[in-house]
Amino acid sequence: MNNSKQTALITGASSGIGRVTAMKLAEKGFHIIAVARRKKQLNELANQFQNITPKQVDLSNDGETKDICRYLSELQNPVSVLVNNAGYSIRGVLEDVLIEAARRLFEVNLFALMRVTQACLPGMRKLRTGTIINLSSIVGKFTFPGGGVYAASKYAVEGITDALRLELAPFGIRVVAMRPGPVTTEFNDVSNELSGDPMIRTDKDYKPIYQAAGAAAGKIFNGLSIPEPDLIAGLIVEAILSDAPNPVYSIGPLCDEFLGKRECLDDKNFHNFMLEKFDLMNLQV
Numbered sequence: 001m002n003n004s005k006q007t008a009l010i011t012g013a014s015s016g017i018g019r020v021t022a023m024k025l026a027e028k029g030f031h032i033i034a035v036a037r038r039k040k041q042l043n044e045l046a047n048q049f050q051n052i053t054p055k056q057v058d059l060s061n062d063g064e065t066k067d068i069c070r071y072l073s074e075l076q077n078p079v080s081v082l083v084n085n086a087g088y089s090i091r092g093v094l095e096d097v098l099i100e101a102a103r104r105l106f107e108v109n110l111f112a113l114m115r116v117t118q119a120c121l122p123g124m125r126k127l128r129t130g131t132i133i134n135l136s137s138i139v140g141k142f143t144f145p146g147g148g149v150y151a152a153s154k155y156a157v158e159g160i161t162d163a164l165r166l167e168l169a170p171f172g173i174r175v176v177a178m179r180p181g182p183v184t185t186e187f188n189d190v191s192n193e194l195s196g197d198p199m200i201r202t203d204k205d206y207k208p209i210y211q212a213a214g215a216a217a218g219k220i221f222n223g224l225s226i227p228e229p230d231l232i233a234g235l236i237v238e239a240i241l242s243d244a245p246n247p248v249y250s251i252g253p254l255c256d257e258f259l260g261k262r263e264c265l266d267d268k269n270f271h272n273f274m275l276e277k278f279d280l281m282n283l284q285v
């Protein structure tokens with residue numbers, strides 16, 4: 001299908017990976033529906049590209065998500081490219097996590113992804129073609145200490161993505177998991193702001209654990225060259241335009257080391273590798 005006849009929906013298009021992907025696909029002639037909460041950022045995009053339609057939606061809000069799904073299912077020119085990108089992280093050991101905050105995160109990272117995909121699929125089935133790109137993460141396959149809630153949402157995205165890829169292959173609809181390592185976007189600032197300083201509110205028992213894991217994470221990240229969102233957006237566009245995209249793209253720093261070890265070690269040895277890596281092996285509290 002000609003790009004100019006294709007509609008691409010990108011969630012989380014107001015910043016980071018989603019924003020650059022929207023710009024790159026708009027340059028290729030796709031009609032873009034750009035979804036996020038921040039109207040100003042969406043309007044700035046739409047002012048730059050006349051083929052970008054901004055849609056202000058809070059994907060943690062049930063009514064707003066249902067409204068955008070209704071709009072999508074009624075489109076004359078159905079979505080043939082879907083980039084499920086909206087997402088964020090909160091940090092903290094499980095005892096420090098507020099269940100309401102975890103529920104909201106799952107609403108955005110997982111349930112909105114499922115609902116938007118459900119709204120787009122009848123159109124894609126009718127076309128007998130389409131591409132779905134789901135933003136997972138390296139932590140879709142393992143977790144850092146204090147990262148369980150976010151990682152759990154990405155493990156779930158991986159599961160949904162793997163099932164969809166099988167279910168939709170007979171329709172010619174391609175399903176891709178994008179598994180980036182760290183990327184320079186607003187992601188960390190958002191996570192820091194939502195999580196606050198865990199040392200202030202955690203039980204004193206956990207303080208040495210936060211301290212050890214935090215210092216170890218500092219060492220892991222120190223000197224890493226963190227890519228710009230352009231790298232991931234470029235790969236997303238490459239997958240969309242490819243005749244045969246890979247099922248999964250792992251990209252960026254830490255992928256080789258952590259995903260590599262996750263693949264080649266058994267569960268027990270991977271656990272020990274992570275204990276060592278985060279200086280928790282000999283810590284007794």
Ligand SMILES: NC(=O)c1ccc[n+]([C@@H]2O[C@H](COP(=O)([O-])OP(=O)(O)OC[C@H]3O[C@@H](n4cnc5c(N)ncnc54)[C@H](OP(=O)(O)O)[C@@H]3O)[C@@H](O)[C@H]2O)c1
Pocket residue numbers: 011012013014015016017018035036037038039057058059060061085086087088089108135136137138179180181182183184185186187188190229
């Ligand atoms: N950056 C990384 O290190 C990294 C690594 C691996 C995977 N990822 C994944 O990549 C994806 C994009 O993240 P990014 O790095 O580009 O971060 P980002 O710059 O913070 O972008 C996140 C996007 O999600 C949108 N979003 C968040 N909550 C939303 C809500 N309730 N309703 C609608 N939209 C919402 C944000 O828009 P509004 O705030 O305007 O709503 C924003 O456009 C995420 O799924 C993330 O998990 C990121």
